[in-house]
Amino acid sequence: MSGEAPFRHVALIGLGLIASSMAHAIRARWPEVRITGYARSEATRNQTREIGFCDAVMDSAAEAVAGADLVVLAVPIGAMGELAAEIAPHLAPDAVLTDVGSVKQAVIDAVGPHVPTHVHFVPGHPLAGTEHSGPRAGFASLFQNRWWLLTPEEGVDPAAIERLQALIAGMGAKTDQMEAGHHDLVLAVTSHAPHLIAYTMVGVADHLSRVTESEVIQYSAAGFRDFTRIAASDPTMWRDVFLTNREATLDILGRFTEELFVLQRAIRMGDGKHLHDYFTRTRAIRRGIIEAGQDTAAPDFGRAAKQDG
Numbered sequence: 552m553s554g555e556a557p558f559r560h561v562a563l564i565g566l567g568l569i570a571s572s573m574a575h576a577i578r579a580r581w582p583e584v585r586i587t588g589y590a591r592s593e594a595t596r597n598q599t600r601e602i603g604f605c606d607a608v609m610d611s612a613a614e615a616v617a618g619a620d621l622v623v624l625a626v627p628i629g630a631m632g633e634l635a636a637e638i639a640p641h642l643a644p645d646a647v648l649t650d651v652g653s654v655k656q657a658v659i660d661a662v663g664p665h666v667p668t669h670v671h672f673v674p675g676h677p678l679a680g681t682e683h684s685g686p687r688a689g690f691a692s693l694f695q696n697r698w699w700l701l702t703p704e705e706g707v708d709p710a711a712i713e714r715l716q717a718l719i720a721g722m723g724a725k726t727d728q729m730e731a732g733h734h735d736l737v738l739a740v741t742s743h744a745p746h747l748i749a750y751t752m753v754g755v756a757d758h759l760s761r762v763t764e765s766e767v768i769q770y771s772a773a774g775f776r777d778f779t780r781i782a783a784s785d786p787t788m789w790r791d792v793f794l795t796n797r798e799a800t801l802d803i804l805g806r807f808t809e810e811l812f813v814l815q816r817a818i819r820m821g822d823g824k825h826l827h828d829y830f831t832r833t834r835a836i837r838r839g840i841i842e843a844g845q846d847t848a849a850p851d852f853g854r855a856a857k858q859d860g
């Protein structure tokens with residue numbers, strides 16, 4: 552692949568899994584792009600300096616964004632509004648501002664009011680990640696062949712969207728655009744509710760293991776292990792997801808509970824046909840996902856879960 556980089560200078564605010572993966576992917580594709588970074592904790596800034604995926608790590612967000620033509624907010628959702636206010640006076644004319652938050656309407660509500668008229672705000676969400684956090688968790692291929700959804704509001708400069716799409720394509724991902732509220736409902740089904748269910752299942756097993764003296768861990772089968780991987784995800788990030796995508800998540804969890812009761816009843820009544828029909832339908836969904844090429848399992852590097860706060 553060839554082609555000029557769509558941005559000269561990318562500023563990464565927050566230096567965790569997503570930002571570090573972006574830096575590795577951008578560098579692999581366009582080594583000439585200048586990458587500056589900032590994170591709240593000094594420990595993270597120093598780790599990032601050691602790893603070396605930024606050209607310069609600054610001690611303030613304002614310094615990191617100075618002169619950047621792309622600024623990426625890659626922090627937990629609850630921190631985005633305050634950071635946007637902090638960087639707003641320092642953003643360059645015609646800069647593109649994006650974020651990578653897992654919820655979109657709340658980010659638009661928190662960040663939007665601070666965006667100066669000379670800046671193009673294009674909210675985004677890479678549908679790629681792992682349960683690991685911090686600057687050491689990133690890797691260049693994280694976004695390969697994954698979706699990266701954009702939710703710009705009406706009237707945003709199409710050229711700004713195109714430049715961001717070109718950067719995302721250079722990192723190996725595919726882009727699509729949708730309205731923020733729709734994004735949040737889709738993600739409540741495909742990601743947010745499943746994460747909450749995994750957290751719950753591991754919580755249940757934790758209570759049970761006190762009774763069975765850790766047999767739950769000893770004989771942990773693949774299904775439960777998948778849940779424990781998901782339930783090891785960053786607590787701050789996921790707290791913010793549920794607090795900011797409240798309505799959609801509660802809607803989906805309500806439906807989930809209803810279905811669960813129906814299945815519970817089928818088990819109680821010995822209704823094997825109901826169970827078999829239900830599992831046949833869900834199997835078809837799984838096959839559909841595999842055929843669509845979306846089953847890229849998250850890699851496990853066996854790293855410590857949390858590197859930074």
Ligand SMILES: NC(=O)C1=CN([C@@H]2O[C@H](COP(=O)(O)OP(=O)(O)OC[C@H]3O[C@@H](n4cnc5c(N)ncnc54)[C@H](O)[C@@H]3O)[C@@H](O)[C@H]2O)C=CC1
Pocket residue numbers: 564565566567568569570589590591592595625626627628630634651652653654676677678679680681682683684685686688785788859860
């Ligand atoms: N982890 C995942 O699998 C995915 C996460 N996302 C989204 O990406 C965003 C970042 O997530 P990760 O990279 O996984 O998180 P992370 O926990 O690996 O990194 C977050 C970074 O933000 C910094 N930070 C936290 N509060 C800050 C503040 N007030 N000011 C400045 N820096 C601050 C931390 O120091 C850390 O460097 C979140 O909004 C999350 O919803 C999107 C897709 C996947």
Ligand SMILES: O=C(O)C(=O)Cc1ccc(O)cc1
Pocket residue numbers: 652653677678679680681682742781849
């Ligand atoms: O690790 C996993 O299985 C994930 O589901 C990663 C993930 C987490 C949050 C997102 O908003 C997008 C992707």
